[in-house]
Amino acid sequence: MYQNNEKVSTSQMVSIFILTIVGTGILTLPRSLAEAVGTDGWIVILLGGVITTALVYLMSYIVKKLPGMNFMEILTETVTKPVAYVLAGVFILYSLVLNSLLLRIFGEVIKMFLLLRTPIEVIMFSMLLTCIYLVRRGIETLGRLAELLLPIIILLNIPLFLLTIQGTNLSNLLPLFQTPVLDLIKAVPISFFSFLGFELILIFGVFYNKPELAPKSGVYTMIMVTLFYLFLNSMVLASFGTYQTRHLIWPTLSLFKTIEFPGLFIENVESVVMVVWVSIVFMSIAPFYLSKALLLAQISGLRNHNMFALPLLPIMYFISLYPDSMAATYEYLDIFTKYASTFIAIVVPILILMALLIRKGFGKEGKNA
Amino acid sequence: MHKKLLSKLIIIFICSSILTSCWDQVEIDDRLFITNMGFDKPTEEEAQDPLNRYKITVGFRNQSGGMGTDPEVGNVTLSTVTTDMYTAERLLATRTNKSLFFGHLKVMLIGEEVARDELLFREVLDAVERNPIMSRKVSIGIVEGPASDALELEPKLEGNVGMFLADIFRRKDRTQKAPLIDLGEALITLHENGSALIPRIIPSSEEIKVAGAAVIKDYKMVGWLSATESNDITIANGQIQFITFAVPHMDQVVPLTITDGESSYEYVETENERKMIINIEMEGDVEMFYLNAKEDILDPTFLTVIQDHASKIIKESMEGTVKKLQSEFNVDVLGFDRYLEKYKPRVWREIKGDWNEIFPTLTVEVNVETKLRRVGLSK
Numbered sequence: 001m002y003q004n005n006e007k008v009s010t011s012q013m014v015s016i017f018i019l020t021i022v023g024t025g026i027l028t029l030p031r032s033l034a035e036a037v038g039t040d041g042w043i044v045i046l047l048g049g050v051i052t053t054a055l056v057y058l059m060s061y062i063v064k065k066l067p068g069m070n071f072m073e074i075l076t077e078t079v080t081k082p083v084a085y086v087l088a089g090v091f092i093l094y095s096l097v098l099n100s101l102l103l104r105i106f107g108e109v110i111k112m113f114l115l116l117r118t119p120i121e122v123i124m125f126s127m128l129l130t131c132i133y134l135v136r137r138g139i140e141t142l143g144r145l146a147e148l149l150l151p152i153i154i155l156l157n158i159p160l161f162l163l164t165i166q167g168t169n170l171s172n173l174l175p176l177f178q179t180p181v182l183d184l185i186k187a188v189p190i191s192f193f194s195f196l197g198f199e200l201i202l203i204f205g206v207f208y209n210k211p212e213l214a215p216k217s218g219v220y221t222m223i224m225v226t227l228f229y230l231f232l233n234s235m236v237l238a239s240f241g242t243y244q245t246r247h248l249i250w251p252t253l254s255l256f257k258t259i260e261f262p263g264l265f266i267e268n269v270e271s272v273v274m275v276v277w278v279s280i281v282f283m284s285i286a287p288f289y290l291s292k293a294l295l296l297a298q299i300s301g302l303r304n305h306n307m308f309a310l311p312l313l314p315i316m317y318f319i320s321l322y323p324d325s326m327a328a329t330y331e332y333l334d335i336f337t338k339y340a341s342t343f344i345a346i347v348v349p350i351l352i353l354m355a356l357l358i359r360k361g362f363g364k365e366g367k368n369a
Numbered sequence: 370m371h372k373k374l375l376s377k378l379i380i381i382f383i384c385s386s387i388l389t390s391c392w393d394q395v396e397i398d399d400r401l402f403i404t405n406m407g408f409d410k411p412t413e414e415e416a417q418d419p420l421n422r423y424k425i426t427v428g429f430r431n432q433s434g435g436m437g438t439d440p441e442v443g444n445v446t447l448s449t450v451t452t453d454m455y456t457a458e459r460l461l462a463t464r465t466n467k468s469l470f471f472g473h474l475k476v477m478l479i480g481e482e483v484a485r486d487e488l489l490f491r492e493v494l495d496a497v498e499r500n501p502i503m504s505r506k507v508s509i510g511i512v513e514g515p516a517s518d519a520l521e522l523e524p525k526l527e528g529n530v531g532m533f534l535a536d537i538f539r540r541k542d543r544t545q546k547a548p549l550i551d552l553g554e555a556l557i558t559l560h561e562n563g564s565a566l567i568p569r570i571i572p573s574s575e576e577i578k579v580a581g582a583a584v585i586k587d588y589k590m591v592g593w594l595s596a597t598e599s600n601d602i603t604i605a606n607g608q609i610q611f612i613t614f615a616v617p618h619m620d621q622v623v624p625l626t627i628t629d630g631e632s633s634y635e636y637v638e639t640e641n642e643r644k645m646i647i648n649i650e651m652e653g654d655v656e657m658f659y660l661n662a663k664e665d666i667l668d669p670t671f672l673t674v675i676q677d678h679a680s681k682i683i684k685e686s687m688e689g690t691v692k693k694l695q696s697e698f699n700v701d702v703l704g705f706d707r708y709l710e711k712y713k714p715r716v717w718r719e720i721k722g723d724w725n726e727i728f729p730t731l732t733v734e735v736n737v738e739t740k741l742r743r744v745g746l747s748k
Binding site for chain 2: 167240243247
């Protein structure tokens with residue numbers, strides 16, 4: 001009974017995607033952009049935003065055209081069954097690795113800032129256990145949690161950003177338009193990868209209670225995320241300037257280290273920042289986790305995904321411990337996103353869409369005849 | 370209804386008692402909050418062991434007693450000679466009964482000798498930038514002489530040197546005698562071009578004062594600027610507030626306070642010279658004159674004379690300082706390079722490779738305009 005009721009409202013879906021997307025890019029985006037294009041990062045964010053918005057529109061269009069179909073059914077319908085199995089398998093692998101690397105970064109940051117002497121294994125394991133709890137409850141709970149957390153996160157963020165304003169210097173955003181066009185285009189993947197997470201639309205699409213609103217809400221989500229990234233990037237640059245930003249591993253976290261408020265009380269606000277960030281990361285790891293469990297259930301033809309939640313834990317745990325160091329984690333992540341994400345986020349939806357169009361074409365011919 | 374409320378309260382109570390716990394099993398009174406830290410070179414005798422590279426001094430406020438007796442608060446400084454900051458932390462831990470905590474560090478003082486050694490200076494800065502616990506808001510100063518001298522002082526107004534200096538640094542608007550920057554700002558300019566102005570700390574036998582600045586070039590200290598010279602640079606950088614100086618007039622001096630102002634740069638390139646123009650607009654008040662003065666202080670022409678005189682004083686002083694930076698140090702702490710990069714990117718792209726050679730040859734023109742707005746209560 002509770003499985004039949006798995007529907008998520010539009011606002012919940014928007015919340016889920018905002019949190020999922022922001023969680024992957026928030027920490028390092030300003031640094032990668034400063035390294036690649038200096039002060040012209042905002043152009044790259046805009047370009048990345050436009051491209052991903054187009055892709056999101058495309059994916060939600062598929063969801064809208066094939067309402068009530070889950071990812072496997074969509075794939076089977078469009079690209080035939082064998083290909084569907086392969087694609088779903090690739091998707092699961094992709095999400096496994098991405099998820100595990102995110103988890104590792106989460107562990108490293110927490111160990112660095114908060115739990116200095118806790119083994120990283122414990123940090124990651126407890127995160128996974130919390131995720132499992134959410135995953136077993138399904139998309140409805142995820143939606144509600146997202147809807148609950150998003151306003152809290154925004155509310156906590158506003159004063160934090162306001163406090164950083166006193167140290168900013170807007171002239172650090174200059175000069176504009178100094179990077180050659182070719183370099184800008186080369187940097188687009190950087191911003192593209194900080195928008196990752198949107199590809200889950202194809203999997204979560206089946207849960208929209210109003211699939212016809214999917215394209216509109218998808219575009220809306222992407223615009224909000226793009227605006228947030230633009231804001232974040234400008235704040236970091238205005239506070240640190242490009243030269244310093246290039247030397248910070250996590251400029252976003254360092255940004256909040258510059259907060260000082262008369263009266264010693266609100267110094268070292270890291271703990272508040274960590275509260276916000278941990279919930280964002282949780283909301284970034286959990287949806288990916290859920291998508292895997294859902295896909296596995298769909299492949300094996302089961303209605304219930306609960307039993308797949310726990311077996312995934314050891315796999316993710318070991319993958320996340322595979323990189324030797326933080327540097328290695330980021331290197332793997334870079335290489336991985338470069339190839340796998342391009343395939344999943346660009347090739348797959350275009351394939352589906354082409355198949356849809358071709359089928360439509362055949363359909364018309366059939367009618368005419 | 371009551372039952373519902375009660376159960377909610379119980380849930381909140383259970384959650385708050387179960388979900389909260391101790392962070393690291395260190396009680397707050399077992400923690401030493403290090404407020405000051407200083408870096409020096411060891412004495413020659415100690416330096417014979419190549420591992421003795423620094424003499425590191427930490428200072429904190431310690432509370433002892435309690436438990437029925439009146440608690441005593443005292444300032445403690447400890448120092449150790451070792452290879453680096455982190456080893457020092459471990460070494461000091463063996464000499465204290467409480468655990469050291471650097472998250473509330475207020476001031477970091479670097480001895481002149483360390484600042485003049487490029488490698489040591491860069492190590493110190495990196496150690497602090499890399500540390501996730503220390504704030505970027507730590508005040509930083511370079512001490513004339515050894516840093517430990519400054520840290521062992523107990524200023525009369527506030528026993529703890531760290532708190533004392535941190536308070537001075539926080540009230541930037543009260544004094545313009547030193548470029549009061551914090552660690553974060555120093556790191557930013559150092560990352561940009563390896564140069565910076567860091568406040569000079571002068572300890573005397575009983576007092577400690579902040580005046581002037583150490584000039585850092587290519588990550589090491591190359592010399593001092595006096596208080597007036599560092600004041601000129603803060604003015605050129607646009608921080609114009611609460612500057613007091615006296616303008617001679619006939620046999621008198623007229624003290625002025627500059628309350629507000631703006632500074633902007635301009636770049637002009639002709640065939641045979643590159644020229645930077647510093648435009649400064651200041652406004653301020655006449656603080657005093659003499660009783661029953663012959664001159665009418667409200668007479669605009671009289672004020673104009675004083676204004677022009679004031680502008681000239683600043684202009685001449687600034688030209689001297691700029692010349693010193695160009696010829697003696699060849700270090701661009703005025704931010705000409707960042708100005709060109711931001712506002713004249715095309716020019717900058719052309720000359721950035723040769724900036725070190727170009728900077729000393731720049732013609733610098735200083736234009737100062739002073740407006741005296743108020744003259745106090747008497748005529």
